Amino acid sequence: MNSLFTPLSWSDSGLILTGVWNTVIISVVAIVVGTILGLIVGFARSESNKVVNAVFGSLLDVLRSVPLIIQLILFSTFMGAAGSPLAPFVAGSIVLSLYTMAFMAEVFRGGFESVSPSMQTAARSLGMTKWQTIYHIRLPIGLRAVFPSWLGVSLSVIKDSALVSVIGYMELLRTSEQLISRTQQPLEILIGVGIFYFIISYPLSYYGRYVERKMAI
């Protein structure tokens, strides 16, 4: 049978694996960079005065109130118009990291503010310096409290990384879309993709809920 479409075959596995790898790598970059930036911004927000906080807060608010897909398109066309077009991976990593940062900053700020002031006073009265108090008291206690929320944000970043396909990054979902247009077998391919995301996401979300339950008691 001669047809324009060729069915899915084993030779496609290389393409699919590249898609999987690209999804994993951009998620990891966004989570790592977003966590580091979020930690810094979150800490700055819990320390700084009201005015600085309001400015910071409204900037983060913009990142959280505009759809990721619009941010991606805007940033990559802006860089193109500015004369220095970026590769999809670079543009995608930058936008996704900043987007992650906006959520992480709030998570970490909540963590730092959950450490009671009396505990800090106690640490100071034991002769710890300001930085020792931060390093030995506020960081470990604050971070432990927000671990489940951190995991939740990270999971949503893995899922949101699918949107980077809109600026031409070949992650898993875009790879599958191309395979669909060639093979015309949407259901098999999409179910495979769904299973992949589920396998990554479900154990982590289960673990997050387990930790949350354990901490609640």
Next chain:
Amino acid sequence: MDYEFHWNVVFQNMPQLLNGAFVTLHVSVLAMLLGIVIAILLAIAKMNNTKFFSQVATVWVEIARNTPALFQIYMAYFGLGAFGIHLSPYVAVLSALVFINAGYLTETFRGGFQSIPSTQYSASKSLGMTSIQSYRYIILPQMLRRIYHPMTNQFVWSILMSSLGILVGMSELSGTTQRLQSLSFRTLEFFIVAAVMYFIITKLVLFASSLLARRLFKGEI
């Protein structure tokens, strides 16, 4: 940077953009309402002792929470084609959003319901209230207070996620923006305006929600 901004073409097309914004609101409100109805049923099913019902609900919730929204939309738009079901972009995006909203809200509702101690129900029964009365006056008002903020967040999330309609050619705000920019090549201008419009929509929704909360809960939340 030698890019010249031309805003005129954007303002000429403002009616179409506003129309797109209306479709965005429309689809997210509908997705939220249908999602709430299904989530109530799923939450009841999940707390049911019959294993079959609670398992169906669990599978729904876990799939909705652990796969990307874009995957759900592709599934509705391309995947269902294998069964001979061809949905329009609007229906595909709507059904994906309903599916996800229902999944997340089920957990919200279940958590909210279980956070009310069952002794309150017994107490209201002992005061002579009927079952319906004790739900209406004791359980549900307290529950609503606890699930109000998560529900608002879910609604904002649906507004933002309806922007994925751009990828299946739906004519909501993003899709309209995409179509208009491809006619005029003023990509940057159109998407800046779209971003501002999304920001305004989310802020208005949050503002309206806090006004409503003040009326509903009389400041004690």
